[in-house]
Structure formats: structure tokens, C-alpha cells
Amino acid sequence: MSASASWIARDAAAVWHPFTQHATWTGDDPTVVDRAEGPWLWDVDGRRYLDGVSSLWTTTLGHGHPEVNAAIAAQLAKLDHSTFLGTTHTPGIELSEALVALAPRGDGPELTKVFYAGDGSSAVEAALKIAYQYSTQTGRARPKFVRLDHAYHGDTLGAVAVGGHELFHEAYRPLLLETIGVASPGDRANGADRCARAVADLTATMDAHGDQVCAIIVEPMMQGAAGMLDHDAHFLRTARALADAHGALLIFDEVATGIGRTGRMWAAEHAGVVPDLLTCGKGITGGYLPLSAVLAAEHVFAAFLSRPGDTSPRTFFHGHTYTANPLCCAAALANLRVMGEQDVVARAARLGDRLGKLLEPVAAKDGVVEVRRLGTMIGVEVAPAGDRTGFRVCQAARAHGVWLRPLGDTVVVMPPLTLGDDEADLLADALDAAIDEVL
Numbered sequence: 001m002s003a004s005a006s007w008i009a010r011d012a013a014a015v016w017h018p019f020t021q022h023a024t025w026t027g028d029d030p031t032v033v034d035r036a037e038g039p040w041l042w043d044v045d046g047r048r049y050l051d052g053v054s055s056l057w058t059t060t061l062g063h064g065h066p067e068v069n070a071a072i073a074a075q076l077a078k079l080d081h082s083t084f085l086g087t088t089h090t091p092g093i094e095l096s097e098a099l100v101a102l103a104p105r106g107d108g109p110e111l112t113k114v115f116y117a118g119d120g121s122s123a124v125e126a127a128l129k130i131a132y133q134y135s136t137q138t139g140r141a142r143p144k145f146v147r148l149d150h151a152y153h154g155d156t157l158g159a160v161a162v163g164g165h166e167l168f169h170e171a172y173r174p175l176l177l178e179t180i181g182v183a184s185p186g187d188r189a190n191g192a193d194r195c196a197r198a199v200a201d202l203t204a205t206m207d208a209h210g211d212q213v214c215a216i217i218v219e220p221m222m223q224g225a226a227g228m229l230d231h232d233a234h235f236l237r238t239a240r241a242l243a244d245a246h247g248a249l250l251i252f253d254e255v256a257t258g259i260g261r262t263g264r265m266w267a268a269e270h271a272g273v274v275p276d277l278l279t280c281g282k283g284i285t286g287g288y289l290p291l292s293a294v295l296a297a298e299h300v301f302a303a304f305l306s307r308p309g310d311t312s313p314r315t316f317f318h319g320h321t322y323t324a325n326p327l328c329c330a331a332a333l334a335n336l337r338v339m340g341e342q343d344v345v346a347r348a349a350r351l352g353d354r355l356g357k358l359l360e361p362v363a364a365k366d367g368v369v370e371v372r373r374l375g376t377m378i379g380v381e382v383a384p385a386g387d388r389t390g391f392r393v394c395q396a397a398r399a400h401g402v403w404l405r406p407l408g409d410t411v412v413v414m415p416p417l418t419l420g421d422d423e424a425d426l427l428a429d430a431l432d433a434a435i436d437e438v439l
């Protein structure tokens with residue numbers, strides 16, 4: 001029995017995996033990852049794979065970067081954990097300053113405060129609660145959220161409610177927040193004028209329900225888990241204007257798009273639009289430790305400050321045991337520092353362009369519906385739909401030494417931002433060969 005087979009048997013006996021149908025999973029021959037370095041993963045049998053999806057879209061500098069490792073080790077030697085409730089600590093303060101300095105600038109408020117959470121979903125959850133409480137503390141309670149069709153914002157109850165996947169709502173419907181779905185500006189089913197349709201839908205929705213809406217939540221420029229649905233910057237400008245006109249907040253969920261992934265530090269920069277709340281996660285620590293954050297505008301923070309004569313405390317009653325864990329903050333600080341020193345965001349833009357070129361022959365193949373890309377966020381939609389085609393392409397790519405993961409019929413390509421030219425060639429060649437074998 002190979003080492004992988006033995007570990008898979010032990011896994012089947014004791015593990016419950018996320019988003020996984022366990023009746024069939026082990027039959028899919030999962031990879032048992034053992035170690036990683038740079039853009040490479042090795043399984044327990046010593047087989048090497050290029051990490052084509054950045055270990056679920058997190059890896060920026062590659063695995064095992066010596067400076068990030070050293071920063072975590074140094075922090076561990078100094079302070080492992082100390083609560084952020086009633087005390088503070090230096091890495092938490094420094095990271096907040098760094099994030100505020102990096103925050104997007106443009107049409108909208110300045111983002112001046114940072115609230116920490118543990119993963120993307122919990123950052124979204126915090127942002128939703130902030131938005132609702134903001135409405136109660138600045139006028140009157142607005143219980144509704146506007147969300148896009150096909151959106152994905154995570155799995156906690158609030159985050160799943162503002163998602164646009166019926167499949168993820170079905171089992172929990174009685175527990176979900178009240179939301180209003182509007183057409184996605186990236187939805188190909190809505191044709192070439194999809195952005196105009198989405199703008200019209202959002203405008204009509206806000207005209208009809210605006211006084212009930214506390215926030216509009218959007219993944220700016222690219223709806224990732226929806227299948228890499230890119231959209232026009234015009235949609236974001238409209239969302240900003242409509243939120244302002246109706247007194248609602250605008251939330252940009254940059255958990256997937258943030259930290260250089262789209263070739264800019266924030267996807268918001270492609271549109272020059274600044275939201276009132278911005279969530280980030282995934283790449284913030286470069287994939288080393290779990291951390292996420294909500295960047296908030298000063299006017300939002302100010303609504304949570306108590307005033308003489310208040311009848312309610314105005315406090316944001318929210319936080320976790322590991323909020324702003326110092327090791328996670330140290331990892332994020334090191335990741336952001338190295339990214340700055342090595343101009344990784346500009347490198348990501350160049351890598352994205354290179355991958356775009358390399359994938360042109362793939363885009364022209366029969367069975368490839370479309371290649372969609374913004375920076376290094378790439379989706380290769382394959383057909384026939386609904387036949388596990390995307391999954392089969394990823395399995396075939398694995399045999400060529402590249403690890404990929406599909407979103408339904410869309411094969412995701414999201415490598416570490418520092419991927420070298422030879423590795424980019426390997427990735428594109430493997431995908432090309434895998435598609436030929438499967439389609």
C-alpha cells in the first residue's frame with residue numbers, strides 16, 4: 001500500500017472535510033500533501049505538484065518563505081498570544097497602521113480603522129453586523145442587505161445569506177438574513193449588456209427598497225467563487241453613487257481579490273472607488289496563518305462612539321478569543337513588507353499578463369467556453385457543463401504535475417504571485433495537455 005493510500009484510509013476513518021461529499025470523496029483519490037516550498041507541494045509519496053491555486057487563493061510569496069518563517073519564529077519567541085480585548089500589542093498596532101497606509105484611495109471615504117477576524121467569512125460577518133448596527137445608530141434600523149446573484153462571501157450564517165448560491169441556502173433558509181439579490185454584472189447568461197442590466201437592476205432595487213437597505217455588498221471587479229465572473233468598473237461606481245444617494249453603506253469583499261491578487265493591491269483600485277467597509281483575508285498573511293480584517297471608514301467608526309445622553313452603549317459587541325493573534329499579525333506584517341520590497345503587486349500584474357498570453361491557445365480550443373482573467377485571478381470555463389468536466393481536467397493536470405481545483409465547470413488558475421516564468425510555462429502546458437486529454 002502506498003503512503004497516500006494508507007493516509008487516505010486513516011482520513012476516511014476520522015476526518016470530516018469542508019464542502020465534501022464523503023460518500024464518494026476518497027474514491028476521487030485525494031492528494032495527501034506533506035510539505036511545500038516556493039510554488040511547489042509534495043505528497044506523502046514524494047510526488048511534486050505546482051500549486052496552481054495558491055492553496056485556496058492564499059499564497060502570495062510562495063510556501064516556506066524564509067523571511068515570513070523567521071518573522072513568525074521571532075514573534076513566537078517573544079509573545080505567542082495575548083487578547084485584544086482590554087489590552088493591545090505591538091504587532092496588532094503595526095499591522096493596523098500598515099493596512100491603513102495601503103488602503104485604497106479614490107471616490108469614497110478614507111479607510112482609517114482596522115477590525116480583525118480569523119478568516120474571510122468571519123470578516124464578512126463582522127462587516128454585516130457593523131453595517132446593520134451603523135444603520136441603527138445613525139437613523140433607524142435597516143434590516144436588508146443587497147447582494148449580487150452568484151456571489152460568494154463565506155459560510156457563516158450572515159456571510160452565506162449574502163451569497164447568491166441557492167445550493168448553499170437550501171439547507172438553512174429559515175435561519176438566513178433578509179437579502180435582495182440583484183443581477184450580477186459578470187453574469188454571461190445576461191448577455192453582452194450584462195453590466196447595464198445589473199446597473200438597472202441595482203438602481204431599481206435601491207429606488208424601491210433603499211430606505212430598508214443597510215449595505216450593498218460586492219466582490220469588486222471579479223466574483224471569484226462564482227466562477228471568476230469579471231465585470232466593468234462602471235458597476236462599482238454606480239454602486240458607490242447609489243449607496244450614497246440612499247444612505248446605505250458599500251461593502252467591498254476583497255477576501256479573494258485583495259493583497260495584490262488582481263495586479264493591484266486592491267481590486268477597488270481598478271475602479272478608483274472606495275467602499276465604507278472593506279474585508280480582506282486569504283493573502284493577508286501570504287497563506288501562513290489564518291487572519292482577516294475589516295477596514296472601516298472613519299464615519300463608520302465614529303457612529304460607534306458613545307455620546308452624552310445615549311440610551312444604548314453603541315459598542316460593537318463582537319470579537320473572538322484569537323482576534324489579532326500576534327503570530328498571525330507578525331506573519332501578515334512580514335508578508336506585506338516583503339511584497340513591498342520586492343514590488344510583488346507589479347510582478348503579479350506582469351505574471352497575470354504572461355499567463356493570459358500563455359493561455360490564448362487554451363482559450364481557442366473546442367470545449368473551452370471562455371478564459372476570464374483579472375491579474376492572476378483566472379477562470380477557464382470548460383464544457384460540457386455539469387459533467388464534472390472541470391474536475392476531470394484538474395485530475396488530468398495533476399498527472400502533469402500541476403495541482404488545480406475547479407469551481408464547477410470553471411478551472412481556477414491562481415498561482416502564487418511570485419511564480420517564475422518556467423513555472424508559468426509548466427502550468428499553461430499542463431492545462432493545455434489536460435484539456436486535450438479530457439475534452
Ligand code: PLP
Pocket residue numbers: 119120121122124152153154155219224225253254255256257281282
Ligand atoms: N469572501 C470571498 C470573496 C471569498 O472568495 C471567500 C472564500 O473563498 C470568503 C469570503 C470566505 O473566506 P474564508 O473561506 O476564509 O472564510
